Amino acid sequence: MKVTLLHIGDELLIGQIVNTNAAWMARALETIGARVVETIVAGDDRAHIQDALRRGLSMADAVLMTGGLGPTRDDLTKHALAEFFGVDMVFDEACWQHLQRLFERFGKEWNDAHRAQCLVPANARLLPNRMGTAPGMWFAHDGKVVVSLPGVPFEMQHLMEAYVLPGLKEHFRPEPRLHRTICTVGEAESVLAQKLASFEAELPPEVSLAYLPSLFEVRLRLTAKGADEERLRAMIDEQTEKLVAILGSCVFSTEGEAIEEALGRILRKHKLTIATAESCTGGHIAHKITSVPGASDYFLGGVVSYANEVKMNVLGVRAEDLHQHGAVSEPVARQMAEGARQVIGADLAVATTGIAGPTGGTPEKPVGTVWIAASLGDQTVARKYRFGKMRGRNIEMAAVAALAMAWELVVGRAG
């Protein structure tokens, strides 16, 4: 089945916010076997919305709209839709009761703008919004479907998962489609592609492989399409096993996890605690680790040692090594990791020291040079990386590389 996405909002058109809804919705639709054929972003203008909706319907089986439903907005979308379908606006009592309960719970006052939110096109089936005040709306139209959702990402996501995806599946019965995302770190896409050349050539016709590269990580997505879901599941399990056997230790997850999630999972499993010692990554590793809910089960804390004095005084890095080898060096990275374990009292620590840029590079140590170390038990490993020229990318890549090194060390020791 084909879908057109139609996003309404001047704030999108003028670039005040980036349209992240489109990518989220496309990925969600893909899981039920639906394909986005075009995405349109239109401004807060009734005639333009109707024209874009007409075009959207001419290209696809369904048009999913977001935006233009809030209490302070003009409720433009609803009126544009009523006019488009040639129906009146009606007051929905159930919607009003839901809103009043929401306001009671939060002890807030409602006003006329909120009452107006319960005025909806007569042909709308309302999708109750537990995350906000504007309901979603589902319209059946000449065998096609039009859905209107609020533009706030978590409200849209809630309504997509609760009503829209199941509803589209029910209505259009697209072919089943299963996915498995295998996450790798440290190998370039081209290297993986070479290793997987014959695996790819031998894939059964129902299964396909896609490469989703990002900074320092490559995700591999296996997709199986066909009529028999049970059989597809077995096929995808079998191919995942093959793929992991070929790629070995660069695979850290077969469930689409981020590296910090996979690391957290094995730390919890092995009852190990972790600490960080960060120079060039400036707290980004600790931030990634603590972005995972429940990280306090295994993350004790860290030191951001930007200045050399902090490396010496807090982490116990030896002054003579700083002097002799420089802050960006193997001995300093090792001593930072070992010092962090000691001062924080953790089983495991990772450390980074490098030149994030844009300045501070030298001919021997150009911008992007980073030493990373990890220490666990009686083992400390260290590796030198050479990333790029852009500060933000260097920080991100060094943080991912450090998390991957910690993961390797735990897996290597603990199986």
Add this chain to the structure above:
Amino acid sequence: MKVTLLHIGDELLIGQIVNTNAAWMARALETIGARVVETIVAGDDRAHIQDALRRGLSMADAVLMTGGLGPTRDDLTKHALAEFFGVDMVFDEACWQHLQRLFERFGKEWNDAHRAQCLVPANARLLPNRMGTAPGMWFAHDGKVVVSLPGVPFEMQHLMEAYVLPGLKEHFRPEPRLHRTICTVGEAESVLAQKLASFEAELPPEVSLAYLPSLFEVRLRLTAKGADEERLRAMIDEQTEKLVAILGSCVFSTEGEAIEEALGRILRKHKLTIATAESCTGGHIAHKITSVPGASDYFLGGVVSYANEVKMNVLGVRAEDLHQHGAVSEPVARQMAEGARQVIGADLAVATTGIAGPTGGTPEKPVGTVWIAASLGDQTVARKYRFGKMRGRNIEMAAVAALAMAWELVVGRAG
């Protein structure tokens, strides 16, 4: 003048990447007085590209396209354009020489795919790409303009700045437009709007005000339109001054800076150093500070004290206060800030301790409760915040609030 954006690429449609080019281009176009009327994302399909281009031209004076120009791609866009304009493809010798120089410089081998990149529609004016191998293309068509750019963000941005914006300005001579972005922190959009009601009402007709809210920050953008640039500049200066006088200390920048940039600027100016002590923000404050190039001039380091043992052993928080008041409390926040100053040796420190969620809340201290403290000289201030239920948002808001508190303290003391 009106512009349609047309982004080509299956990777956008399937949600593999988020379309950040659209927002960047819209903001860039706005600076020359051009307005985006619609954004279309279409897949790698020749007929679809041509249809979208036709629609784009029917709505606007210019269509700016991105994507579908790379060496490994099908070069679909170029062929679709040649067919659309009814012209042949021709080999561009200057483009080929440029490519050969690039390959020589990087010591790489060229292949037939690279030679094919120099095959362009006969009516194209080429825009040399210093950042990559695919040139941009400019087409004049019935008084309108079509531009095709590579989809890689920094290549697109380079070509926009070097050729497309100046070219559109030259061709369409849109009315001059000046902007000034005033950044505030800690006040809700509705509160600011109330304070600015009469300011807004009294704005001269050439000047308009827009609210750009994000988490815990609100940016206010003044825009002046008219024929006389000199006069507009004076008007916008005058209105900025008025606005700052009304809003007072919640304004941290009149130049569109992020709070970490503004903080860095005044720390550098007053030759002060800063340290962080983070519990619930988990390193995110340090990460924000160090995302600014040159942060090592004023940022010495920080401690992420997730576990209570780290709060006590590294930062010197008293065990009896942790026991009596709990980790999320005013005395602990204060001692963390003071402890960080001491252990890191910095002039100033900020500290956070709170419940990021989703678990860990209690009736007295629900998820989203955060104590933030800042310490400078003989002064330590602390404030309790109540953010929301979502972990990621709580971490982000607490980090911004902490940076704002540091900024206030420096401005308050140092003027």
